[in-house]
Amino acid sequence: MTDALSITDRSRLRRYHERGQFDRETVYGILDAQPMCSVGYTIDGAPFVTPTLQWRMGDHVYWHGSSASRTLRNSSSAEVCLSVAILDGFVLARSGMHHSVNSRSVTLFGMAEKVTDPEEKLTALAAFVNGLFPGRYEGLRPDTAQDLKATMVLRMPIAEGSAKLRSGGPSDEEEDYALPIWAGVVPVRMEVGAPVPDPRNLEGVAMPEHVTALSLGRAG
């Protein structure tokens, strides 16, 4: 878990000054903290970005969608760029130039591959549900062959990419610290609200503990 990701010409492009980080622990921590991601791919050479959810199993990152989706089919067996970004705050400096954001982000590059083995597909989908809501998958109506057919699961080895992190206060030009301008950080974070039960839940069906286990954006 501590080996560095490979740094290619491509991922060097994505390295932002001193902020680039490449160790797996950092990368995995960010992936595990935020399921929302953007998958970039091309269709006839033109760039496309699809927001979706990702999850990690070992050294692979997974995402999924409808088998009928042209966009998903286009990103299967193709080069993709998967990006996860967590906004932690706005950094207000004394000049416009030094305003910034505190954030944690990961960019991964690789070939997307379709998960075709039904067993592996089930395992991956269970891990997706249980990663957000521990133990939920086993209590659901089991996936049918038709469900599986309608769902495309893609994955990519976590092999090439980088993480970018910024935290802390503003970094102004030294002479600007003498100016009577308020500077600081406005933190932001994802908050999980109170669960809203479906009105069609059967009487006596209690809310399972896993429903309130969700945590987003938190490290570790």
Place this chain on the structure above:
Amino acid sequence: MTDALSITDRSRLRRYHERGQFDRETVYGILDAQPMCSVGYTIDGAPFVTPTLQWRMGDHVYWHGSSASRTLRNSSSAEVCLSVAILDGFVLARSGMHHSVNSRSVTLFGMAEKVTDPEEKLTALAAFVNGLFPGRYEGLRPDTAQDLKATMVLRMPIAEGSAKLRSGGPSDEEEDYALPIWAGVVPVRMEVGAPVPDPRNLEGVAMPEHVTALSLGRAG
């Protein structure tokens, strides 16, 4: 503000079943509610995604970065795909298949163009700062020629694209409603925390009201 965005073959690809929305009011509402975005572009035919902040002025969307950034230079005068996604909640259904997320997202396509006119660049950067923190820009140390030179501002007309929205509870197979499985929605949202003043703020410099004006992810 009510004319539909043009629907091309490309944006049709991005339309998700009945969830696609194309009116400017919807698109602008989402863009204005969430500055975080992902810009997709290509380098030598390979897909890249950069997380950054966007802001809107009229019928254009803007983003910016360091003039030294190879990634930003690569997306200037080039086709890009800009994606904004707001996660509103997790939808827990009775089968894995019907789990979903409530979200609002916008995908825009077009040619990125560099803003070269210094006046327009200043106006755009002021709008960026003031859009998040009303009136802040005028109280800052003014941008210098060097600041402007170090900053690249890109923009794209909001002309082609779509919005996708999902809200509400789970939609299960009719027979699954008879199962004793808890279903519902776990709402999530961006919360703004208490501002953290820079320890180097001068004594007597009060926190301006604009610091607490930030709101993210809210409609309108």
